Amino acid sequence: MSQVFHRHCHTPLRTAVRGEGVYLFDQHNNAYLDACGGAAVSCLGHNHPGVRQAINTQVEQLAYAHSGFFTSEACEQLAEQLAAKAPGDLNHVYLVSGGSEAVESALKLARQYFVEIDQPQRVHFISRRQSYHGNTLGALGVGGNLWRRAPFDPILTSAEHIAACYAYRDKHAGETDYQYGQRVANELEQKLLELGPENVAAFIAEPVVGATAGAVPAVEGYFTRIREICDQYGLLLILDEVMCGIGRTGTLFAQEQEQIQADIVTVAKGLGAGYQPIGAMIASSRLYNAVANGSGFFQHGHTYMGHATASAAALAVLQAFEQDQLLAQVRRQGQGLAERLNQRFASHPRIGDIRGRGLFMGLELVQDRDSKLPFAPHTALAARIKQTAMDNGLMCYPMGGTIDGVQGHHVLLAPPYIISDNQLDELVDKLSLSLNQVFHSMAKEAA
Numbered sequence: 001m002s003q004v005f006h007r008h009c010h011t012p013l014r015t016a017v018r019g020e021g022v023y024l025f026d027q028h029n030n031a032y033l034d035a036c037g038g039a040a041v042s043c044l045g046h047n048h049p050g051v052r053q054a055i056n057t058q059v060e061q062l063a064y065a066h067s068g069f070f071t072s073e074a075c076e077q078l079a080e081q082l083a084a085k086a087p088g089d090l091n092h093v094y095l096v097s098g099g100s101e102a103v104e105s106a107l108k109l110a111r112q113y114f115v116e117i118d119q120p121q122r123v124h125f126i127s128r129r130q131s132y133h134g135n136t137l138g139a140l141g142v143g144g145n146l147w148r149r150a151p152f153d154p155i156l157t158s159a160e161h162i163a164a165c166y167a168y169r170d171k172h173a174g175e176t177d178y179q180y181g182q183r184v185a186n187e188l189e190q191k192l193l194e195l196g197p198e199n200v201a202a203f204i205a206e207p208v209v210g211a212t213a214g215a216v217p218a219v220e221g222y223f224t225r226i227r228e229i230c231d232q233y234g235l236l237l238i239l240d241e242v243m244c245g246i247g248r249t250g251t252l253f254a255q256e257q258e259q260i261q262a263d264i265v266t267v268a269k270g271l272g273a274g275y276q277p278i279g280a281m282i283a284s285s286r287l288y289n290a291v292a293n294g295s296g297f298f299q300h301g302h303t304y305m306g307h308a309t310a311s312a313a314a315l316a317v318l319q320a321f322e323q324d325q326l327l328a329q330v331r332r333q334g335q336g337l338a339e340r341l342n343q344r345f346a347s348h349p350r351i352g353d354i355r356g357r358g359l360f361m362g363l364e365l366v367q368d369r370d371s372k373l374p375f376a377p378h379t380a381l382a383a384r385i386k387q388t389a390m391d392n393g394l395m396c397y398p399m400g401g402t403i404d405g406v407q408g409h410h411v412l413l414a415p416p417y418i419i420s421d422n423q424l425d426e427l428v429d430k431l432s433l434s435l436n437q438v439f440h441s442m443a444k445e446a447a
């Protein structure tokens, strides 16, 4: 028996022994096409020579120096590059070890900002149903996934939830996408009026929803209206780009495609591309200045923040983006993936929706396309697809269960940005084979 406390206590895992490009290999040398990067992490694929080299060089010089005593060149350069590339005045980069830490930092900065500017009554956070912002208590507290929250609910910091922007499920008949987006965005205003707008610190949302809904972008106009409401009532807008940021949707920051700027953005996953654990909270000058000119101290911190080796790895990731023009590649291959998925699955009886942006795509699985009836949680559909796909040499990210009573199951795809046309063919072939095997075996069991 393994002494590792695996999160699925009873599901045996294969041992990954090496990675090369878009493939991972297990202890028997079986290859797996990595179509999800775990959870949208491995954007450069595996065994990238530039990142490997950058890590080695950094470790040989300086692996780590505590951020309370020193900064490092790698950390300074990374912050400079992220600030230069981030929209507008998102200029102040707080480097941490991952997504949840970045979100915790964002929530705490939002709160401290209002303490600094003498609005201490702003204590509420608003977020959306069907959202995920991390598993630490604060991040889970703002998350809208009831299943993930359930055991911990009594000990979570409270947050108020409004509707997700999820047109496939929630748009009314006769409503245009735009009208739908305005209606659900206006729920933020209604919630503010309920709570007293002067009592709300921030609204947090994922520009493209990842883990709890399967690559769902908002409809046009939604985020413009959200930004307008935040400005009107003086609360902060936190955009969580931990999964959809760092090029995944075809622009370095997903919010660029919404033509808005957050007050705080969080990134992680693709930033270290799996080579090092790293995340960042990037704050606007207004927020930074309030702290710098106020108490002068952001009352937060983690032992591994501003980590030199992790920063060197992330710098090499950003360098690879430039050198190999990977953002353009994401847009090109993203289109190729969307076309292949549509060709293969647009009339599939069990696939209700194909959506996403760039190399961040989701398929929603339904029992019936007309009624959009989801599969029941007891079918364990996600686990079966994951297992079958692995048996077929494909790593994809199926998720599911009933969330908020409606959502059902989906498969998330987030392959490395370096994926070739042939590998996209292989991905869709293996996915199609795996899905059909699972649906056939379920039909047989039901017969």
Ligand code: PMP
Pocket: 039, 098, 099, 100, 101, 103, 132, 133, 134, 135, 206, 210, 211, 240, 241, 242, 243, 244, 268, 269
């Ligand atoms: N926010 C979002 C949008 C995420 O998708 C995730 C991870 N799936 C997190 C936060 C938490 O990141 P981490 O697992 O690195 O703590």
